[in-house]
Amino acid sequence: MYKLYVNPNVKKGHINKELYGNFSEHLGRCIYEGLYVGENSDIPNVNGMRTDVVEALKEMKLPVLRWPGGCFADEYHWKDGIGPKETRKKMINTHWGGVVEDNSFGTHEFMELCRQIGCETYINGNVGSGTVQEMSEWVEYMTFKGVSPMADLRKKNGHEEPWTVDYFGVGNENWGCGGNMRPEYYGDLYRRYQTYIRNYGAVKPVKKIACGANAGDFHWTEKVLETCFDHSSGCLMDGLSLHYYTIPNGRWEVKGSSTDFDEKSWYQTLSRTLYMETLIKGHGAIMDKYDPDKKIGMMIDEWGTWYDVEPGTNPGFLYQQSTMRDALVAGINLNLFNKHCDRVKMANIAQLVNVLQSVILTEGPKMVKTPTYHVFNMYKFHQEGELLDSHIDTELIGVEDDFKVPNLTESVSVAADGKIHVTLTNLSCSEDYDIEGFFAETDIKSVKADILTEEMHAHNTFDAPETVKTASFAGIKATGNKLSFKMPKCSVMHIEVTV
Numbered sequence: 001m002y003k004l005y006v007n008p009n010v011k012k013g014h015i016n017k018e019l020y021g022n023f024s025e026h027l028g029r030c031i032y033e034g035l036y037v038g039e040n041s042d043i044p045n046v047n048g049m050r051t052d053v054v055e056a057l058k059e060m061k062l063p064v065l066r067w068p069g070g071c072f073a074d075e076y077h078w079k080d081g082i083g084p085k086e087t088r089k090k091m092i093n094t095h096w097g098g099v100v101e102d103n104s105f106g107t108h109e110f111m112e113l114c115r116q117i118g119c120e121t122y123i124n125g126n127v128g129s130g131t132v133q134e135m136s137e138w139v140e141y142m143t144f145k146g147v148s149p150m151a152d153l154r155k156k157n158g159h160e161e162p163w164t165v166d167y168f169g170v171g172n173e174n175w176g177c178g179g180n181m182r183p184e185y186y187g188d189l190y191r192r193y194q195t196y197i198r199n200y201g202a203v204k205p206v207k208k209i210a211c212g213a214n215a216g217d218f219h220w221t222e223k224v225l226e227t228c229f230d231h232s233s234g235c236l237m238d239g240l241s242l243h244y245y246t247i248p249n250g251r252w253e254v255k256g257s258s259t260d261f262d263e264k265s266w267y268q269t270l271s272r273t274l275y276m277e278t279l280i281k282g283h284g285a286i287m288d289k290y291d292p293d294k295k296i297g298m299m300i301d302e303w304g305t306w307y308d309v310e311p312g313t314n315p316g317f318l319y320q321q322s323t324m325r326d327a328l329v330a331g332i333n334l335n336l337f338n339k340h341c342d343r344v345k346m347a348n349i350a351q352l353v354n355v356l357q358s359v360i361l362t363e364g365p366k367m368v369k370t371p372t373y374h375v376f377n378m379y380k381f382h383q384e385g386e387l388l389d390s391h392i393d394t395e396l397i398g399v400e401d402d403f404k405v406p407n408l409t410e411s412v413s414v415a416a417d418g419k420i421h422v423t424l425t426n427l428s429c430s431e432d433y434d435i436e437g438f439f440a441e442t443d444i445k446s447v448k449a450d451i452l453t454e455e456m457h458a459h460n461t462f463d464a465p466e467t468v469k470t471a472s473f474a475g476i477k478a479t480g481n482k483l484s485f486k487m488p489k490c491s492v493m494h495i496e497v498t499v
């Protein structure tokens with residue numbers, strides 16, 4: 001019997017909806033085919049955006065979308081993607097498959113996509129190969145209402161009113177594909193570039209995000225903050241990013257298959273996923289030194305699994321399947337983000353459609369929701385909730401000493417309507433567990449639950465799109481302040497408690 005303790009009287013922080021964000025990059029079939037098919041496509045669309053995909057994203061309440069990269073961001077020149085489509089410049093997408101990028105999806109199209117989804121906008125600017133003027137003008141183009149060269153150009157291109165840019169990233173992975181910079185150098189560039197990201201009287205000021213570290217590179221975090229953190233005038237940034245991908249065997253050269261794996265790889269993958277907590281604590285401790293009041297958000301704007309590409313697909317397109325293993329990775333990470341919501345203010349899984357740990361896969365007119373989609377859909381109730389004090393008893397499980405994992409993870413929040421949401425993951429691929437949940441000084445009026453569970457390799461294909469889907473879970477009972485249920489192996493669960 002494993003005991004879960006929840007104290008509804010102790011609130012530990014606000015869970016920003018942005019923790020449930022996603023990332024769209026000009027990479028493989030993410031933008032073209034996955035999101036944007038053009039107005040003349042036979043695939044049902046509104047202003048070129050796939051209706052099936054937009055509807056699915058609305059259902060899972062996608063709160064914020066990052067664009068245009070990734071590595072693509074630091075070679076993207078936004079002026080190539082505005083104006084009449086027939087005159088837009090074509091370029092080679094050197095990072096991702098060397099394909100021709102015709103720039104038919106640009107700023108106006110991204111803003112239209114976000115309008116249809118109803119999500120916030122996170123634009124990533126180009127520091128690696130772009131100028132300060134270019135970045136500054138992009139912000140002016142998007143957000144200035146009055147008379148100015150860029151605002152006039154936007155109007156000439158058919159958009160009278162400015163858009164809201166909720167977040168603006170000043171470069172991406174500038175320690176790597178974004179310019180191979182040293183942190184001190186990037187820190188100085190950040191100071192300069194961010195100066196020209198003006199707030200043009202917008203109702204909502206643009207939040208600026210500095211490029212943070214790659215996984216365990218704590219030196220980067222330390223040096224960027226040392227260079228940029230301005231103790232006299234306050235912080236120059238609203239967020240500092242962090243990128244961490246789960247690679248099953250930890251080796252970039254042979255990452256492992258998305259669908260063909262054994263128990264050893266299952267636990268290695270989950271163990272490497274849990275390393276996220278070490279990273280949040282490690283980078284968080286450095287951030288605390290400069291910013292003890294936690295005004296700067298940790299923005300984990302790239303995370304998820306990264307496998308070898310699906311056999312027979314373009315290696316530069318990074319197309320991979322998503323199984324129950326990915327559902328567990330998503331559930332574990334989202335529970336961690338909730339638990340660390342005092343510092344983690346945004347997270348964006350990579351990438352939305354047809355790339356790494358995507359929530360949606362498409363093939364021509366067909367679309368499937370991946371197991372990862374279903375986890376986001378189950379966890380959406382945490383968005384804008386208050387994190388509650390909770391704890392679950394666990395034991396270590398796994399097949400190799402170095403890759404043992406706790407058998408269960410959890411997080412709990414209370415929503416504005418008073419309902420309590422518990423999300424749980426069972427990391428075992430072989431054991432079901434009896435769980436008792438105790439709610440301190442609280443009588444439970446009613447409970448309902450849904451569950452995602454299947455054999456560990458299970459995934460959805462275009463021929464069998466509903467192999468993995470959520471089902472309501474009847475095996476849960478409430479008595480007084482106690483819940484009892486058996487949680488099946490390899491599962492992710494959402495429990496809604498009315499008190």
Ligand code: AHR
Pocket residue numbers: 025069070071072172173302350356
């Ligand atoms: O997600 C794929 C790539 O991974 C992104 O473009 C880059 O930022 C990261 O290295």
